[in-house]
Amino acid sequence: QKEVEQNSGPLSVPEGAIASLNCTYSDRGSQSFFWYRQYSGKSPELIMFIYSNGDKEDGRFTAQLNKASQYVSLLIRDSQPSDSATYLCAVLHASGGSYIPTFGRGTSLIVHP
Amino acid sequence: NAGVTQTPKFQVLKTGQSMTLQCAQDMNHNSMYWYRQDPGMGLRLIYYSASEGTTDKGEVPNGYNVSRLNKREFSLRLESAAPSQTSVYFCASSVPYEQYFGPGTRLTVT
Numbered sequence: 001q002k003e004v005e006q007n008s009g010p011l012s013v014p015e016g017a018i019a020s021l022n023c024t025y026s027d028r029g030s031q032s033f034f035w036y037r038q039y040s041g042k043s044p045e046l047i048m049f050i051y052s053n054g055d056k057e058d059g060r061f062t063a064q065l066n067k068a069s070q071y072v073s074l075l076i077r078d079s080q081p082s083d084s085a086t087y088l089c090a091v092l093h094a095s096g097g098s099y100i101p102t103f104g105r106g107t108s109l110i111v112h113p
Numbered sequence: 114n115a116g117v118t119q120t121p122k123f124q125v126l127k128t129g130q131s132m133t134l135q136c137a138q139d140m141n142h143n144s145m146y147w148y149r150q151d152p153g154m155g156l157r158l159i160y161y162s163a164s165e166g167t168t169d170k171g172e173v174p175n176g177y178n179v180s181r182l183n184k185r186e187f188s189l190r191l192e193s194a195a196p197s198q199t200s201v202y203f204c205a206s207s208v209p210y211e212q213y214f215g216p217g218t219r220l221t222v223t
Binding site for chain 1: 144146153154156161169203209210211213214215216217
């Protein structure tokens with residue numbers, strides 16, 4: 001069973017601060033990693049993906065990957081109340097010729113004014 | 114482009130009833146997925162279809178069947194609904210690995 005672990009939170013940060021969301025995974029052979037944002041009552045939407053070790057930046061979001069430690073994180077700079085949502089980490093693993101995502105349970109982020 | 118659409122949005126079933134959840138995508142994606150999401154849980158994969166004509170079981174397939182009708186459509190059927198199947202169901206499609214989700218179907222089984 002491939003596992004993806006996230007702290008359920010909630011993680012509470014003040015507006016303007018950096019929010020740091022973390023995820024660990026069990027399958028050392030995983031190659032692709034994704035972060036999805038899910039607002040309450042809505043469907044998940046993709047915000048970042050990362051395939052290589054190191055950092056990947058997109059606007060206020062930075063994804064960080066460390067395959068040796070089996071760890072992927074998402075940093076949100078200048079956090080806004082509109083960033084308040086659940087963030088889901090997903091890890092892709094090979095299964096019978098296909099690539100299947102396994103999702104973590106998500107971390108709830110609250111950005112307070 | 115509508116993206117991924119799902120019908121119905123809400124459904125209430127009695128134990129033992131059957132129903133089919135419909136999903137369609139207009140993005141020409143090969144792969145499609147069905148997930149369920151329960152409170153405090155992440156998304157759990159029920160079935161997936163890597164391409165038209167193929168379907169495979171995911172993590173929680175018991176009590177469900179699927180049909181990949183064509184490249185656009187992927188349906189999920191509950192033959193005999195049980196209260197444990199009360200959940201929110203999401204359909205997704207992907208190219209190649211980034212997933213795009215439909216709005217979900219909220220199903221209650223009484």
